[in-house]
Amino acid sequence: MAAGLNVKQEERGKSSKKDSNLKQALTSEYLKKMITHQAFTVLILSVIIFGGVTSPFIKYIYRPEDRFIAYKRRTVQHTKPSAELRILACIYHQENVNSILSLLESTHPSSSSPICIYVLHFTNLVGRAAAILAPYKHNKSSNLITETDHIVNAFNYFSQQNPNNSVTILPFVCLSPYSTMHDDVCSLALDKKAALVLLPFHKHLAIDGTIESINPNIQNVNVNVLHYAPCSVGILATLSTATMSRVAVYFFGGPDDREALAYGMRIAENDTVGLTLVRFRPPKELRDSGMETKLDDAIVDEFRRRMVDDNRVVYREEVVIDGEGTVGVIRAMSSQFSLLIVGRREGKESRLTEGLSAWNEYPELGVVGDLLASTTEGLSAWNEYPELGVVGDLLASTDFGGRVSTLVVQQQTRFGAGGKGQTAGRQKVHHQRQVAPAEFDEE
Structure with missing residues (x-):
């Protein structure tokens, strides 16, 4: 009984192979009659030429950075003294906080000349996970205090030290690779109508008094922001611990x-x-x-x-x-x-x-x-x-x-x-x- 089933399966397999070979032979003969060698050569050359011309043409007409164009003056110079000055403060590491806050404090926020600070904390994203740009939300269910929590707490304390609604803090977090961080900065600055983006320099004063580089990738981010920002940009090189008086x-x-x-x-x-x-x-x-x-x-x-x-x-x-x-x-x-x-x-x-x-x-x-x-x-x-x-x-x-x-x-x-x-x-x-x-x- 089992032997008979095996024989039938072998016969079916042989017949299917024959049918497949027959179809391939018929298709090959049909193509030879339909497409000559000259037509095939023209077809391949057309594909190569079309692909070679289309790619640079699309790169020329498609400029993704154009979405960061601002058609209004978003500068400190053109912001009225009595209007709210919107500043996007970018933080790469916790060490950047003191110098940024010292600069903002010297800016003299007041009820007649308030400032709104959008705090953007960067975290380098490694791997294929999707980048994230979102408002900061404290995780109350966790007892762990993250670096972002420390940064946001420092800015909130700065806001409390300046009463009468003279300082508004709106924190954001950005999980992104260094190669695309500038996109998040420019998008947020454009969306929030910031007049100034503050960026820390990629070198800072170390504990032992020497000047050390934090991360060379930060320099590339800063350069890209300078190229595409829809508003004014300031880079703060902190080479001293002295108060900015x-x-x-x-x-x-x-x-x-x-x-x-x-x-x-x-x-x-x-x-x-x-x-x-x-x-x-x-x-x-x-x-x-x-x-x-x-x-x-x-x-x-x-x-x-x-x-x-x-x-x-x-x-x-x-x-x-x-x-x-x-x-x-x-x-x-x-x-x-x-x-x-x-x-x-x-x-x-x-x-x-x-x-x-x-x-x-x-x-x-x-x-x-x-x-x-x-x-x-x-x-x-x-x-x-x-x-x-x-x-x-x-x-x-x-x-x-x-x-x-x-x-x-x-x-x-x-x-x-x-x-x-x-x-x-x-x-x-x-x-x-x-x-x-x-x-x-x-x-």
Whole structure:
């Protein structure tokens, strides 16, 4: 009985194989008749050419970063003094909290000029799990206190120390790989209409007094945020534990420097903080009278009219000829202060900063910020941090008579072809830097 079943199964298997072979033979003969060698060659070449042209074309027309374009002025300069200043404070590690809070405290929040702080704590996501960006929620069912809990508690305590609804804290958590963290920062800043994103520098002051790097991936995140942020960006290089009670703004001119001065004017409202504005200018015969100079003169004149009392708030003007003279002034003055604020000025070369950008290593600081964050000596090695810009590089250097914390500011930028913007003349990754047009001002 069993033997008979096995024989039948073998016969069925042989017949199915024959049918399969017959179908393959018929199909092969049919294809040979339908598709000649010439047609087959044309078909393959068409697929290769179409695929080769389509891929770069899609990359050209599809720009995912365009979703971060803001069509309104989201800057400190264009935020009314009586309006709520919205700040997105990014925290990579718990060590970043004290310096960020010290800076926010010097900003002088009050009931007439409140600030709203969106706290974003990053956690590096390893593996294939989906990234998460969500409001912070304390897990009451667990007795464990996480790093995020400590960070949020510190900001909540800061809010309690500033009553009358002068400070609002809204915490968020972000679980994401370093390669896409900038997307979460830009998305949250755009959604919450932040005027300023605060980022910690990737190096900080260690317990033993040395300057150590936290994580080189943080530098890449900062650079990407600078490229795509829909609002102004500030990078805080904490190189000192001193309280930020003596502040200086180094002003060379341009949109970034005007944004730095606008933030300095808010700090000048704080009666416990002394502020000095140092404006670097070339000799009279070398000065121009273009639109940028007029805008610079307007904000400096406003500062002098509203703030300067020649006691707590001081204005100084330094006439220098070239980059060497600029370095000499900065070297002589920087150790007198506990916080230096400067514009990033990326791509903006002038007579006053000439020769400082050739060795820029950390672009998020700019040339002078890079030089001031550097730990090396000699002109050829000054520009370590191009992300800080020309001036920020210089200010972050430890070779200037002491270590001073530095805030490097970049005013709002936007990207994308076809937008109604004024090109600022600075090249970013794929697009030109553009400033949001006046007709889109929130005012």
